Amino acid sequence: MTEKLRVGIVGAGIAQRHLTGYKWNSELFDVKVLCSLDEERGKPACEEFGIPEYTQDIETLFARDDLDIIDVCTPPDSHFEFSKRAIEAGKHVICEKPLFGSIAEVDEMMEIVSKTDRKFMPIFQYRYGTGLQKLKRLIELGLTGKPFLTTIETHWWRGPDYYAVPWRGKWATELGGGLLGHAIHAHDMLNYVHGACAEVFSHGATLVNDIEVEDTSTLSVRMKNGSLAALSMTLGSRKEISRLRFCFHDLVAESILEPYTMGRDPWTFTAGTPEHQAKIDAALADYEVKEDGYTRQFELFHAAITGNTEPPVTLQDARNSLELVTAAYHSQRTGERTPLPIQAQHPLYRSWLP
Structure with a gap:
């Protein structure tokens, strides 16, 4: 009989998407309690x-x-405290993005978790879209060839109504702008496909709303695997799209444009020759479609806990994504290219808040 894991949720906003994921995994999880100061949403x-x-x-x-x-599904400024207390209380932890407010806090949490037998899983549910998983499969089979260039567009719309929520748009509580809170999923896909970044140059601006944090950014990235990437983010796009395009020697992979589920099918995979296209088509014909999003990430976390294996998304994965954010903020403020990884001696290691 499958062991049901018992869950307590903190928060009532994004938590409702988590609850849908648990509902689709009802044989694996039993949500016993929801904790929220917002009774109008919580009850x-x-x-x-x-x-x-x-x-x-x-x-x-x-x-x-x-x-x-x-x-943990609360506003970002409380993530570290609640996660730390949960681990110290002997619980496994799931925590929404953006994970924490600094690389230092990620490293501290790694140290805390390493002294226990508990599992810690940051949320990056977009990884489990079928389209992106098909690309990962083609890479594993050696059918993509050498990576050249990745372009990622996160072009959404957020107006004054969105920022009427008191904690949004402020450095102290949201911890950052669209680069941290909106584009982070798409940027995690860059790391998920290609590994860590090596260098970032970035411009950032607040152009759309009267807020403290950035709502428009561009990033030029050199990856450790030698490929390049161009990333753009704005919350001022009246036509909302998310687009990921991966150029390899032997194929181009392109996502759908749907802004919030761009990891899902139907992606297109275009080869350089008819012969190679046939190999790709044959490989994808054998692909076993699974659940996606939170449902799949939670299913894999259950397997990690019950099988005592590494979580599907790790603290190192979250560190990679926050390193990209930290390097971008540093580049925006200094006008300089910023190398990665971000280590303890870096001026923004303990906080990127201005």
Whole structure:
């Protein structure tokens, strides 16, 4: 019989997408309690998803012995404290993006987790779209050839209504702008496909809304594998799209344009010759389609906990994504190319907040 893992969720906003993921994995997880200060969203979520208990007291979650996982879905400035306390209370942790407010906090959490037998999984659910997974499969089979260039566009719209939520648009509580909170999923896909970045040059600006943080950015990136990438982000695009395009020696992979599920099918994979196209088509014909998004990431996390293996998304993965953000902010402020990795001596290691 499959072991059900017992979950306590903190937050009632993005948490509702997590709850859908748990619902589709009902044989693997039992969500026992939802903790939120927002009763107007928290209580209806409990009713909709059949959660037996609602509370506004997070202290009770850390003290409970009937929870295996605490899932942190709160605003970014509270992620580190809640995650740290959950690990120290003997719970496994799932934490939404953006993970923390500095590389130093990621490194500290790595140290904390390393002294326990607990698992920590940051959220990067876009990785599990079928289109992106097909590209990963072609890379594993050696059918892509040498990588040359990646272009990623995160062009969305966010107006004043979005920033009416008090914690948004402020360095102290959102920790960053569109580069951190919106484009981070697409940029994680860059690391997921190609590995870590080696150098970043970036421009950033606040052009769309009257907020503290950036809402438009461009990044020029050199990857450690030798390929190049050009990334752009704006929250001022009246036509919302997300586009990923990967150019390899033997094929080009292109995502759909849907802004919030760009990892999903149908992607296109175009080879350089009819003969190679036939190999690609044959490889993809054998691809076994699985669940995607949160549903798949949670399914894999269950397997990691019960099988005592590495989580599907690791703290190092989150570090790679936050290194890209840190390097971009440093480049924007200094006008210089910024090498990676970001180590303890870097001026933004402990915080990129201005």
